[in-house]
Amino acid sequence: MGRWAAAVFAVRERLPMWVQLRCGLEPKTLAALAVILVAAAVFAGMHFWSARPEGVRAPDMVGEAVHAPAPEADAETEPEGSGRPEPSPGPAAGAGGQIVVDVSGKVRNPGLRRLPSGARVDDALTAAGGARPGADLAGLNRARVLMDGEQLVVGAPPVPVPLPGGPVGEGAGAGPVSLSTATAEQLEGLPGVGPVLAQHIVDYRTQHGGFRSVDELREVNGIGTRRFADLRPLVRP
Known part of the structure; x- marks a missing residue:
């Protein structure tokens, strides 16, 4: 009991005076008060431990590959029936995949006539009821692909134009059409040249001061390789 009495005395000496007076300094009271103080200390310690700040882990960085678009499938490995449209080169077409051509002459x-895109001269002749008896079709390329807005003159004679240095009017020899002097109406007499294309030729020579060579005709809007080959022997600068 010596150690217990010494411990009780030590605790009593450290208690405030009002506690000593209220509790009457009895050993049992001091022991109960000590238990309460210990329990309060334990509770405070637990509360402090649970309220301590905890470290938060930063979220993982999202790689660029997650947001990068998926690479397009290679054309050679793309499965059939994928629905990707294939480019279809061809003449310019109007609305709905059709072209409109003016078929005149014999x-x-x-x-x-409204024809599907890619129609040829022979298709235009068929749509117009065919050529009249006696119409000369020797100079007409019936396999040529038509363009939208084109005028097709069937059986028209060559357009008479004055030769260089020759007289104007009757007796003037017929020859190639001059690209630098012919009117739009004369240009329309050429095979495959309609009002729109004839105006393009006139606009080009106005902007460039005439034609210095027949090869410049290829630079006119609407003159392709096939049409240039048809017009080359029929025109001059």
Whole structure:
């Protein structure tokens, strides 16, 4: 009991005076008070431990590969039926994949004809009822692909133009059409040249001061390789 009495005395000496007076300095009271103080200390310690700040882990960095778009499938490995449209080169077409051509001259039913894109001269002749009897089709390329807005003159004679240095009017020899002096109406007499294309030729020579060579005709809007080959022997600068 010596150690217990010494411990009780030590605790009593450290208690405030009002506690000593209130509790009457009894050993049992001091022991109960000590237990309460210890329990309070334990509770405070637990509360402090649970309220301590905890470290938060930063989120992982999202790689660029997650947001990068998936690479397009190679054309050679793309499965059939994928729905990717294939480019289809061809003449310019109007609305709905059709072209409008003006068929005139020696045909049974001249006028405007709507044909599918990629139609040829022979298709236009068929749509116009065919050529009239006696119409000369020797200079007409019936396999040529038509362009939208083109005028097709069937069986028209060559356009008479004055030769260099020759007289104007009757007696003037017929020859190649001059690209630098012919009117739009004269240019329309050429195979495959309609009002729109004839105006393009006139606009080009106005902007460039005429034609210095027949090869410049290829720079006119609407003159492709096939059409240039048809017009080359029929025109001059």
